[in-house]
Amino acid sequence: MIEVDKLSKRFRLTKKQKREMGVDGASPYIWPVKEISFSCRPGRVFTLLGPNGAGKTTTLRLIATMLKPTEGSIKVAGLDTQREPRKVRARIGFLTGTTGLYGRLTPDEIIRYYADLNGIGREAFIKNRQRLFDLLDIHPFAGRRIAKLSTGMRQKVSIARTMIHDPEVVVFDEPTTGLDVITARAIIELIRRCREEGKTVIFSTHIMGEVSLLSDDLAIIHKGRLLYNGSFTDFSAQCQSRTIEDEFIRLVQEA
């Protein structure tokens, strides 16, 4: 379960950053996320949809405790992210489309590293490793260095690394960005599997196809504010445009 309540985040910009980002005004601050509230429930996929620069990544980084909220609060699995960030992180799996791996290590070493960081016991590690390596077919290249692996193989290792501690909440930040169709499909399958296993899943995207393919719940974010928050079924039902994509564009343009 993720509960986001009146969440805001403020960043201070340098003059150079303001110029480059085209931010007007005398204030050195920007609010990439402003007073947003939503909740993600276990066994459901929550999609955070928005154009580039809408505040998706900032929101997910706040949930994963990489950033601290300026205002508002977040609870993950009942734990406050500001009070107990370490415990929150132990319950989260985090994956992005641009996630890299350590080129000089092997898949086995990387999985072991993240398992150790998450403090999982030997027995749980052996069991989880076996399950993930079987599922993702990692065994044939488990001892080869990451630098020698294909993009698809690397993405499988990224998935295994994210899931090795069997997190109850999984955060995907634009997980298919830059991936080929086959690898992207593996990620989609992973998200579905997480839902089936009763995990809380939140993923951000700007790809409409993924929204209709996976979403149970949907939030549309633009310039740091939520334009829609509800179930995907309701969104489709109250759609005023011809397609979901048109509706999304209409909402963004009207905002």
Next chain:
Amino acid sequence: MKKTAIIFRKELKDTLRDRRTLVVMIVIPLLLFPILMSISTTIMVKQRKEAEVKELKLALIRNDNAAGFLDVLQKHEKIKLITDIPEKAMSDAIREERIDFGLVFAKNFDEVVASRAPGTVRFYLKSSRETDLTARRIRAIMDDFKENLLSARLDEMELDRQVFEVLAIDKHDIVTAKERIGEAIGGLLPYIFVIFCFVGAMYPAIDLAAGEKERGTIETLLASPATRMEIVLGKFGVVFLTGLFSAGMSILGLYIALQQTSGIPEDLLSALIKIIDIKSILMTFSLLIPLCIFFAAILLSISIFAHTFKEAQSIMTPMNILVIVPVFIGLFPGFKLTAVTALIPILNVSLATREIIAGGIKPLLLAEVFLSLMAIAFLSLLFCTRWFRKESVIFRAG
């Protein structure tokens, strides 16, 4: 701290698999001195041998004087006498390398010498380091000739040579060979290991922070249960260790170079080996540890700030100068370790090492250097850990 150890182990393994780091950390410091010393001594020995066997072309104008000089010349080998070059042409002949030296005895040379005054000889040469060795041979000839003339004059005057020896100095120089060499080259040693300490820590520092950002692995690490403090300490430990190891390798390389290189004069070699004794090494390393902490923390802070590997490298490379300058200042003879200079980082290590090698460092000053370095090391590490907690640094836009 368990997570710090996990991160440290992983980063160390990752770093030790990086060829570039291994080359900078082990290969260069270990091989640089053996190679440099081997090349320089080989060239020196070769030049000396060539100078000894080279046929000297000596242009001579006697003006019918100094007949004894020809007798002296005959006693020396490999001298080619040229008598057809006029004095006006001698300078050009030397420049064009047709001759090595020119000697012109004054027209009244014999007459002046007979009157017990000094006879004039004009000596043409082109002094350079290269001709120094050959010039020694011509000077030996001149000394022989001078000795002959002086002996003849003393005999003629029926004087004993001892009449001119009015002072018998019995010199007792209390400076030991170790002190003398420590003073002369002691400043060079920190020049070597301080720079290797910095350069050795540089690449791992870049790779472990800016490299992590560039690869996109930083987010997954930050999303793990490890705290920022544990992450930065794990990384810092590896950067510190590589810097220290690199400095250690440079000293080992120097030791190997001294043991392996032939051609170094025996007395100099034994003094040099005495310098690199266990006590001096341990004292020097005690100063290197806080210095390495300081370097590692500063380099890691820069790397954390940088967005990419290239950006970190472009900031750190000019910093080499900031390291070299204080070490270089420490080479000047006028600079001594005092209560004030003991507080200036890097310069204090340079000056203290010189005094450790010379065997005359005052324990209080050594303690001051160590404590001031520990203080700056602690502050820089504190800065580094706080820096790593700053969101604006970690997620700084490119």
